[in-house]
Amino acid sequence: MKKKEEVYILGIESSCDETSASVCVDGKIISNIIATQSIHAEYGGVVPELASRAHMQNIVPVVDKAIKDAGIALTDIDAIGFTQAPGLIGALLVGAGFAKSMAMSLNIPLIAVHHMQAHVISNLIEDPKPTFPFLCLTVSGGHTQIVLCKDPINMEILGETIDDAAGEAFDKAAKMLGLPYPGGPLVDKYAQQGDPKRFLFPEPQIPDLNFSFSGVKTSILYFLQKNIKEDADFINNNLNDICASVQHCIVQILLKKLKKASLQTGIKNICLAGGVSANKGLRSALVEMGQKQHWKVHIPSMVYCTDNAAMIAITGYYKHLEGMQSPLSVSASARG
Numbered sequence: 001m002k003k004k005e006e007v008y009i010l011g012i013e014s015s016c017d018e019t020s021a022s023v024c025v026d027g028k029i030i031s032n033i034i035a036t037q038s039i040h041a042e043y044g045g046v047v048p049e050l051a052s053r054a055h056m057q058n059i060v061p062v063v064d065k066a067i068k069d070a071g072i073a074l075t076d077i078d079a080i081g082f083t084q085a086p087g088l089i090g091a092l093l094v095g096a097g098f099a100k101s102m103a104m105s106l107n108i109p110l111i112a113v114h115h116m117q118a119h120v121i122s123n124l125i126e127d128p129k130p131t132f133p134f135l136c137l138t139v140s141g142g143h144t145q146i147v148l149c150k151d152p153i154n155m156e157i158l159g160e161t162i163d164d165a166a167g168e169a170f171d172k173a174a175k176m177l178g179l180p181y182p183g184g185p186l187v188d189k190y191a192q193q194g195d196p197k198r199f200l201f202p203e204p205q206i207p208d209l210n211f212s213f214s215g216v217k218t219s220i221l222y223f224l225q226k227n228i229k230e231d232a233d234f235i236n237n238n239l240n241d242i243c244a245s246v247q248h249c250i251v252q253i254l255l256k257k258l259k260k261a262s263l264q265t266g267i268k269n270i271c272l273a274g275g276v277s278a279n280k281g282l283r284s285a286l287v288e289m290g291q292k293q294h295w296k297v298h299i300p301s302m303v304y305c306t307d308n309a310a311m312i313a314i315t316g317y318y319k320h321l322e323g324m325q326s327p328l329s330v331s332a333s334a335r336g
Ligand code: KG4
Pocket: 016, 139, 140, 141, 142, 143, 166, 167, 168, 170, 171, 182, 183, 184, 185, 186, 188, 274, 275, 276, 277, 278, 279, 280, 305, 306, 307
């Protein structure tokens, strides 16, 4: 039975290829259902139109299961948070349309949530929570950012990628190696058996706290072309070492900038977020750097790193506490 003073938030995420719904009660996640769309694997990347259609099929059963798993009644929900931006527009529209009609029929507030802000806030799902202010390295398929998070609502981007995102670098490297989409987790898997120092890829020289991964991508391409000329089976014979070396290069680029951001701001509470934070090499290298730099490192559990609605529900909760609501006329937006 719901207590009168409790706040129940339903979160809906549909920005890319995961349809997800979650219920949070007073900031605690009590259900989190994620339907991952497997259809894209055969195309080597997310096909926007197929993603929208799969969201259409998934959204009702996913929301229904999230509510049933939470053991609550529809009428218990106080507000609905949904991913409003950024993402694939057709995919976002499915979640936005569903959230709006549900909010309207239940006569409860609608709360637009920014997907990247929610990735940062995913660090507040589990205990012990990081203390504010903290720096968050947000690494996903579409974004790479260093964010200064002052409280659950106020955050500032200190640096971001000027071209490809870290996840894209992983996925494109994997594609060049003939691995299926999404390649990031596979590079991670093979890297565990490989030598990260076997092959060296040049690190980009980008000023400030910004990132660039397009040069790394090109250097991997040239490196593979050159070696395949000499040994047609070069990739097969060296897959583990190539994956470990590519991963090492990407992780070093990320952590060097994070260290710079910490030195510049004096902030030693460090968080990680986004799909790439599921990478084992990144997680362990961050923990190691944290010990050397005397950082308090916080890394969410795997399930809260990749796209999920728990992070949308909890961001919705903090916005609700501040009285932040969105009109039903709010529109989804592909760009942030
Ligand atoms: O945050 P996310 O689930 O979706 C976006 O908002 O983009 O991130 C997806 C990205 C993909 O590029 C995927 O390859 C990458 O995260 N990824 C990984 C790993 N797991 C997911 N990259 C490297 N190692 C992993 N274990």
